[in-house]
Amino acid sequence: MPDDFIQSLLLEHTQVESLDWPSDNVVWITRKGHPPFQAAILKLHLVSAEHVEPFLNGPVSVVANFPKVGKWTGPAIDKCEANGKAWGQWKILLRAINSESPETTENPEIAFSRRALRQHSRVQGVSFEFDHLLLVHHENGKALRVALLYEYDLTGDDVRCARDNLGEFDVLLKTNPNGSILSEAHEVAEALGAKVFGIRDTLGYLTRGDF
Incomplete structure (x- = not known):
């Protein structure tokens, strides 16, 4: 089951129309002004390459890490960028929802x-x-x-x-x-x-x- 708190936060976004969760940490986000996109949401204090690898060859556009205090390692960032995935903490996903091209969203x-x-x-x-x-x-x-x-x-x-x-x-x-x-x-x-x-x-x- 998806995290109820994360679900509620996403639904509060003014551009989010609906959500569909293929798995506990992957969500399809249907938006009001732009096409839908898929995001992976991690909940880690340190994001390493092994954590992002499952999402690199699929339709995920954004890999976001929920804890505000979380960090990303260089190899995890390199893998995301080499495979055309946006990466970052929670705010990167909120920015991506407003973007015409979520996969290019940056901090x-x-x-x-x-x-x-x-x-x-x-x-x-x-x-x-x-x-x-x-x-x-x-x-x-x-x-x-x-x-x-x-x-x-x-x-x-x-x-x-x-x-x-x-x-x-x-x-x-x-x-x-x-x-x-x-x-x-x-x-x-x-x-x-x-x-x-x-x-x-x-x-x-x-x-x-x-x-």
Whole structure:
């Protein structure tokens, strides 16, 4: 049986007309303004490649993970993208419902940062370690671990929580263009052997390449 809470959340969406569940974690979503599509819904704290493999060769357009605190591993993301599946946490499914092409739906926070880093003239490639931890391969031969964090005013505690959640990183990129990076955030990052930047300063750091 499908999760009653998830069912009720989906039916609350203004564009959802009806739902049909072929299995406990796969749902056909009939929409008011666009053609129906199929989504897989996971409920995991860490999504690995093995969890997405059952959905890669079928009609699923979106693989969504329900817990807000859940993470995606790089291999799981790579498999979804290689097979034309949208991936992400719960909000990605809600965005997909409004989209003409659900399978191309992206988390704008991650997509913008990833694209900006990948297009930098001194960057040779960008890959995922986790959904919010990118590995940026620089032309100087080094790879920077860039953590993404969406906060308004970035505090020292935010930096420490990012370290706990994502592991070691070289740069913490504040993805929210509003607000500020507080001095305590820089102090904590320095103590952890890392930098804290917004997108502009991150790109400047990559231009200098002195790391």
